[in-house]
Amino acid sequence: MKSELRDLYQEVVIDHSKKPRNFRKPEGANRSAEGINPLCGDEITVYLKLSGDVIEDIGFQGAGCAISKASASLMTAALKNKTKAEAEALFQRVHSMVSEGPRSNVNPEELGKLAVLSGVWEFPARVKCASLAWHTLRAALDGSGAPVSTE
Amino acid sequence: MRLVREGEAPGSLDVERVRADFPILQQEVHGKPLVYLDSAATSQKPRGVIDAIARYYLDDNSNVHRGVHLLSERATQAYEAAREKVQRFVSAAHAHEIIFVRGTTEAINLISQTYGRTRVRSGDEIVVTVMEHHSNIVPWQMLCEEKGAVLRVAPMDDDGTLRVDELERLIGPRTKLVALGHVSNALGTIHPVHRIIEMAHRKKVPVLLDGAQAVPHLAIDVQALGCDFYAFSGHKLFGPTGIGVLYGRSELLEEMPPWQGGGDMISSVTFEKTTYNKLPYKFEAGTPDIAGAIGLGAAIDYVSGLGLDAIAAHEHDLLTYATEALRKVPGLRLIGTAKEKASVLSFLLGDVHPHDIGTVLDREGIAIRTGHHCAQPLMRRLGVAATARASLAFYNRREDVDALVAGLHKVREVFA
Numbered sequence: 017m018k019s020e021l022r023d024l025y026q027e028v029v030i031d032h033s034k035k036p037r038n039f040r041k042p043e044g045a046n047r048s049a050e051g052i053n054p055l056c057g058d059e060i061t062v063y064l065k066l067s068g069d070v071i072e073d074i075g076f077q078g079a080g081c082a083i084s085k086a087s088a089s090l091m092t093a094a095l096k097n098k099t100k101a102e103a104e105a106l107f108q109r110v111h112s113m114v115s116e117g118p119r120s121n122v123n124p125e126e127l128g129k130l131a132v133l134s135g136v137w138e139f140p141a142r143v144k145c146a147s148l149a150w151h152t153l154r155a156a157l158d159g160s161g162a163p164v165s166t167e
Numbered sequence: 168m169r170l171v172r173e174g175e176a177p178g179s180l181d182v183e184r185v186r187a188d189f190p191i192l193q194q195e196v197h198g199k200p201l202v203y204l205d206s207a208a209t210s211q212k213p214r215g216v217i218d219a220i221a222r223y224y225l226d227d228n229s230n231v232h233r234g235v236h237l238l239s240e241r242a243t244q245a246y247e248a249a250r251e252k253v254q255r256f257v258s259a260a261h262a263h264e265i266i267f268v269r270g271t272t273e274a275i276n277l278i279s280q281t282y283g284r285t286r287v288r289s290g291d292e293i294v295v296t297v298m299e300h301h302s303n304i305v306p307w308q309m310l311c312e313e314k315g316a317v318l319r320v321a322p323m324d325d326d327g328t329l330r331v332d333e334l335e336r337l338i339g340p341r342t343k344l345v346a347l348g349h350v351s352n353a354l355g356t357i358h359p360v361h362r363i364i365e366m367a368h369r370k371k372v373p374v375l376l377d378g379a380q381a382v383p384h385l386a387i388d389v390q391a392l393g394c395d396f397y398a399f400s401g402h403k404l405f406g407p408t409g410i411g412v413l414y415g416r417s418e419l420l421e422e423m424p425p426w427q428g429g430g431d432m433i434s435s436v437t438f439e440k441t442t443y444n445k446l447p448y449k450f451e452a453g454t455p456d457i458a459g460a461i462g463l464g465a466a467i468d469y470v471s472g473l474g475l476d477a478i479a480a481h482e483h484d485l486l487t488y489a490t491e492a493l494r495k496v497p498g499l500r501l502i503g504t505a506k507e508k509a510s511v512l513s514f515l516l517g518d519v520h521p522h523d524i525g526t527v528l529d530r531e532g533i534a535i536r537t538g539h540h541c542a543q544p545l546m547r548r549l550g551v552a553a554t555a556r557a558s559l560a561f562y563n564r565r566e567d568v569d570a571l572v573a574g575l576h577k578v579r580e581v582f583a
Contacts, residue, residue: 020530021526021527024526025527025581025582030581034518055538056521056522056537056538056553057539057552057553059552079552080520081520081522082519082523083522083523141526142522
């Protein structure tokens with residue numbers, strides 16, 4: 017297989033897309049937001065159980081491609097028990113990595129499992145797939161309740 | 168689908184010679200020969216079209232319908248000659264029934280904003296089908312919202328065949344227009360439009376056909392069809408983007424108020440009163456896309472030169488070949504298997520999302536469309552979020568289908 021394709025569809029990505037973690041509405045969820053990608057019709061809802069400033073639980077539901085599902089799944093795994101500020105910081109780094117690739121200042125190795133999304137930047141048409149869950153997370157954290165769109 | 172008999176000749180079209188006329192097809196993408204299977208989104212342009220546009224800008228560029236100088240005369244002549252080519256291409260009775268617009272979307276909006284706004288009242292109904300492209304849904308929704316009218320939607324069978332009986336039941340005393348696609352962009356279904364027009368006309372209801380996906384594949388005769396309006400885009404007919412056609416029957420166009428106001432659509436203007444120009448200029452405010460019209464004329468010349476019969480035979484052979492080949496790919500499900508189809512194949516592959524299919528195929532040099540195809544209500548009806556769609560034109564060949572099948576095996580490998 018071509019190396020860029022392998023970079024995009026790493027085993028962890030395929031695994032998370034087929035068996036998404038936290039694919040549920042957590043009990044006691046008190047924040048949620050919907051995200052859509054109007055270009056492809058992908059839809060996602062991110063649920064948070066916020067306790068003060070801490071994300072006590074997080075889950076998601078929806079339909080999407082392998083990249084968007086894996087990104088959402090990995091995101092939920094990474095953010096449990098993190099503070100809002102930590103989540104925002106991680107959003108910035110992931111967003112920068114998937115949209116700018118090596119031009120960004122982000123070292124994928126410091127992002128743990130999320131590093132598997134580092135190949136996305138080579139596929140400009142797929143950057144929105146990887147970032148949909150993260151934009152939706154931000155909306156849920158804001159608590160504005162307005163649906164977010166990648167457009 | 169109609170089947171070709173064993174051993175039947177696939178038509179008299181010399182694909183390799185045709186392909187030589189399309190410079191864009193002679194390239195590699197991602198290190199692989201380009202396999203372009205997205206002609207339903209936009210078709211490629213033969214050199215003759217590109218040359219005609221260049222020649223206009225190199226030699227004749229000038230504004231139409233106003234100059235006394237030679238260039239303006241030449242530009243006007245070329246622009247009006249393009250209109251006559253369109254007239255002959257769709258067998259319209261008069262050249263002034265051909266209105267140049269930006270594309271199918273603009274044509275439908277024009278009808279909605281003129282015919283629709285003057286005829287449709289509160290409680291009236293517009294009938295469409297569940298298979299429509301958004302461009303044949305949203306303009307009617309906007310009109311219905313403004314007028315308090317109702318949009319009625321004809322259903323289909325699971326295989327993508329329109330329920331003509333149900334459509335007929337929807338046409339009632341309050342129906343002001345039936346607006347439907349001639350060929351479904353997402354599924355390829357060819358609707359029995361002649362029958363539908365007859366049935367609507369029996370109830371004195373006019374019919375608008377969205378022909379965007381039909382004109383590249385079928386010979387169109389608007390008089391034989393008896394349709395009241397027919398809309399299509401140049402860029403899906405191997406012509407340039409930015410130019411399209413609205414055909415309307417004279418009697419209807421005459422009665423309709425103008426849409427946009429401006430230059431070229433007037434006979435005389437004073438601050439007290441403006442009188443409008445005659446057809447077709449009444450609907451062509453502002454300087455038109457002259458080069459686009461000329462390019463479309465060249466595209467029509469090209470398609471007519473190949474012959475729509477030869478094109479249809481070739482595409483039918485390809486569709487049959489592709490349908491059989493795709494059915495053999497494990498886990499592949501064709502979406503839209505109506506008996507009468509244009510060369511469009513929508514499909515799903517196991518539980519792989521169409522976008523992922525599209526990305527893997529792209530790296531193999533294969534261009535397909537993935538997503539909802541601007542037909543979200545249809546996707547909802549099918550219970551899917553999106554499909555992958557391969558659409559074939561006369562410049563495609565069996566090798567392109569073989570490449571697609573090989574690419575799909577690659578997809579299965581990646582997502583095994």
